[in-house]
Amino acid sequence: MNQQVLVAGAGPVGMTLALALRRQGALVRIIDKAGARTDKSKALVIWPRTLELLDILGCAQVFIEAGVRASGARILGEGRELVHVHFSRARSTYPFALMIPQSETERLLEQLLAADGVQVERQVELLSFTDDGQRVTAQLRHADGSLETAAAAWLAACDGAHSTVRHALNLPFEGDTLESDWVLADVQIDGELPNDELTICWMPEGVLACFPIGERRFRVIADVGPAPEVTPPPPTLAQVQALLDRRGPQGLRAHDAVWLNHFRINERKVRDYRHGRVFLAGDAAHVHSPAGGQGMNTGMQDAFNLAWKLALVQRGQAAPGLLDSYSIERSATGIQVLRNAGNMTRVALLHNPLLRELRDLAASTLGRLPAIQQRMVDQLTELDLHYAHSPLSMSLHGTSVQPAAGARAPDVALCAADGSATRLHALLRGGKFVVLSVGVAPPGITPALKSLACAASTDAAEDYEGGHHYLVRPDGYLALGTRGDDASPIVDWLQRLL
Ligand SMILES: Cc1cc2nc3c(=O)[nH]c(=O)nc-3n(C[C@H](O)[C@H](O)[C@H](O)COP(=O)(O)OP(=O)(O)OC[C@H]3O[C@@H](n4cnc5c(N)ncnc54)[C@H](O)[C@@H]3O)c2cc1C
Missing domain, CATH: 3.40.30.120 (Glutaredoxin)
Structure with a gap:
């Protein structure tokens, strides 16, 4: 029988899965309907837990050398600093946020895959598939329009937020689209803006966040009121400058825009990540608010979770029942990440003056407490994610050993x-x-x-x-x-x- 895993979608999640499978000796094929990788910066942060998992794959250093390190994040409220967290609190070999545009992350993943002998097959689209319980049969369309029927033991749907696979399975993508419209700009900024920290401004008219990308380049995002019925044209540099003037630290000047756009925030998730021989991962399974920058990280961590299980089952070293734990573990993580990112967004978007005042007061007092700072860092870095409630985690009677079953195992x-x-x-x-x-x-x-x-x-x-x-x-x-x-x-x- 064909034991291959067919990975549909070569975004960061599909390529991470293919790489992890390949490095564990599994047979993998990866296809993507697009002709080229994204050239957009999209997800900007690789957090310490994802770096640790890349280290387990043996390639964290490749990413670290291509990115820049951010050492902390600060929240300003009407010009005054409310919260300042330092990522040096992260209890990891990588106590920083690695700022690297998604286009670079994808380029490196594709290079690593090629070095391991796996080519991403571009302009190959998954059209449909059947799962007869023994194998998956997929219909693929190539660039020249020719059709191919491909057999695989397993199908991994890493085909993004508009997943063909999720639609074919008719799976509800439960959740909401938030009311507000957002502006996104990748620009050069001159002025007093730290290029090794994330700066978030909570202002009465709305939120503005600036994330360093390298040198003097920054990603700026800001909410700009209720979304209109029809998607507006991309913002102009002058509109971005006006947002910086009204909400940001004083004296900033934006220029040389690389990417200007509007976006809306979706918070959605499928209930189960496994359907027979089909697994959903990344944006195909869950989409979040960009608050926390955890969308891509969480998706890549889905891939790490799935890869070793599929590899063991493919090699006949584990019973296929092991694969059920993928959905149990990652769906629980998805719920947690969605909730945290949603909370961060709602807190930032408060409009009621009294609630805003209370928020700022709470942030500036509680945000200084070491325990709260530690919690914020643990949550952002995804070092606190665990599988304590997984069927694979076994707590023995009479022992309360630390770290507990399901916890992350620190490198040693x-x-x-x-x-x-x-x-x-x-x-x-x-x-x-x-x-x-x-x-x-x-x-x-x-x-x-x-x-x-x-x-x-x-x-x-x-x-x-x-x-x-x-x-x-x-x-x-x-x-x-x-x-x-x-x-x-x-x-x-x-x-x-x-
Ligand atoms: C404007 C914008 C800004 C963002 N900013 C951030 C951020 O700051 N931080 C963050 O963490 N996340 C951010 N994200 C989200 C982040 O980009 C996603 O979480 C991440 O790309 C998910 O990776 P993925 O591999 O699951 O899906 P994708 O990156 O969407 O990749 C899916 C791939 O599947 C391919 N595909 C689709 N259908 C098929 C098919 N039928 N057959 C074959 N191939 C197919 C597509 O061509 C694509 O290459 C942003 C997203 C956008 C759009």
Whole structure:
């Protein structure tokens, strides 16, 4: 049977999925109906958790070298600083926001794929498909109009917000389109605007946000009242300048616009990300407010979650039931990200003067508390996302080991089974589970489980409890932790997977 995964859509999510599948030895084909990658900056931020996952793939550095680091974010209210958060609080190897235009992110992903022998097939459109329970049969149209019938074991719908696959499955895209119209501008800005921080201005007439893209280039977005029935023409540079003058820090001058547009905010999600042999990921499954800049990041993290599961099932190392956990885990994350981004947007858009005053007061007092600052950073960086309620996360009676089942497994220096020095992320690169023993001798891994997991140990690690074994999933989350005198729950967990 054809074991291939067909990835429909070569945006950031489709290409991340194809790359992760390929690096885990899976058979993958990736198609896109467009003739070329986007040349638009669209999603600008790669957050630390996504960088960690790219590190597990072995390519975080490629992105870091192509972007610029932002060290914090500040919220100004009528000229005065209300909140200032520093990303150095992020408990990660990457304590910064990587500012990199989506066009660059896509270029790098396509390059990495090509280096791994996978070409994105452009001008190949998925028209329709059937899923007979054994395989997916897809109808594809090529640039010259010719049709192809392609068979695959699985179809990954990474075909964006207007997903053909979602429409073909007739899946409701539940949620709302917000009333307000927004202006977007990629421009050069001269003046006193930090180019290593995100600046957000809450003003009585509306919100204005400036995100650095590199040198003196910035993305400016601002709400401009209720959206008209018909999409307005792109804003002019003069209109953007007027918004900067009224709402931004004083003395800014915008020039050399690269991209001017209007957009509206959609907050929508499908209920289930899996339908038989079809998986939805990225914007095909969820779209959010750009507040928090988490749309693309969350989509790329869908891809990391799905890739190792599909790779294990394709290799016959896990029962297909494992794939059910994809929707359970990622749909719960989607709900959380949608809620957080929606809340941030609504708070920024408050118009009632009394509520605005209360908001500003709360932000300037609570926003200074270290615990609140930490929460804001954990949330923005997506380091707080976890799978505690997943069927794959097993909490054992009588143990309350930290980090808990479902939590992110922080990277740590380790000693591999052959005695060599390594790191957790480097070991995960092979697509296997890691049995991590902290302050105890590693348990033996039976020959039957050796293709699925490898052992590693450390005498002590700041983020882990001594005297315990942990089972780390290939995507860097913890399946379970157990006492050092009994590793059998880990062996049982792995055996159940088979
Ligand atoms: C104006 C704008 C500004 C944005 N700003 C931000 C931001 O600041 N931060 C943020 O996180 N996000 C932002 N986003 C959202 C971000 O761009 C998306 O979350 C991200 O692109 C999602 O990636 P994706 O791969 O799921 O989908 P897409 O990037 O939409 O890619 C889908 C791909 O599928 C292809 N395709 C579609 N149908 C088919 C088919 N039938 N057959 C084959 N191929 C098909 C398309 O050609 C496309 O290449 C912005 C989006 C827009 C439009």
